[in-house]
Amino acid sequence: MKKSLCWAALAVLLSLSANSPQVVAQGQPGGAQPVAGPRLALIDVTHIFKNHIRFKGMIGDMKDDVKKAENWVKGERIAIGKLAERLQEFNQGTPDYKALEEEVARRQADLSVKVQLQRNEFLQREAKIYYNVYQEIWQATDYFSRQHNIDMVLRFNGGQVDPAKPDEVLSDINKQVVWHNRGLDITDAILTELNRTAINPGAADRRGTAAPRQTVPFGNKR
DSSP: OOOHHHHHHHHHHHHHHHHSSSHHHHHHHGOOOOOOOOEEEEHHHHHHHHHHHHHHHHHHHHHHHHHHHHHHHHHHHHHHHHHHHOOOOSOOOOOHHHHHHHHHHHHHHHHHHHHHHHHHHHHHHHHHHHHHHHHHHHHHHHHHHTTTOOOEEEEEOOOOOOTTTTHHHHHHHSSSSOOOOOGGGGGHHHHHHHHHHHHHHHHHHHHHHHOOOOOOOOOOOO
């Protein structure tokens, strides 16, 4: 009895094996190899902005100009304040009082307009700096990617998180890239190239149009 049960079980297994689909043969006709996915790389744009030599220089120059403008505004406000104090020297409603009152009002209005115009100028200047530097980052990334046969570069944040700062913790939790092979990070390579061309602008001109795509190793460990 036991012998017949064993033979019956073996027959069922053989039957299942014979009827099971051939995954490799059917999934890959003719034994073809699976198609390789696109070559990806990662870049920490925030890190590049923080360490871009020329960008830091331009932002530093703008901050100096902002400080000078702030000092000028403070001086102008002090001058207007002193002028307003002189109103006490005249009787309200007299021609001298009205003339001085009008001058104070005019200078206050002029200062308000100048402050707004200066603020807009600084905002536009800052935006232009960021835009131009980002274009440089894009161009350097484009050239590097073509040289190293990279199909797509994704942005990520590789900075350290301060557990004591809730905003940083939340941002880290919500980041798109949870883990990556450090060899995919091309940030240092791009930053080195950008700073090299910042010191020697002619290097960027010599880079010119990207050379034909080549299959070479890429990526630097940070």
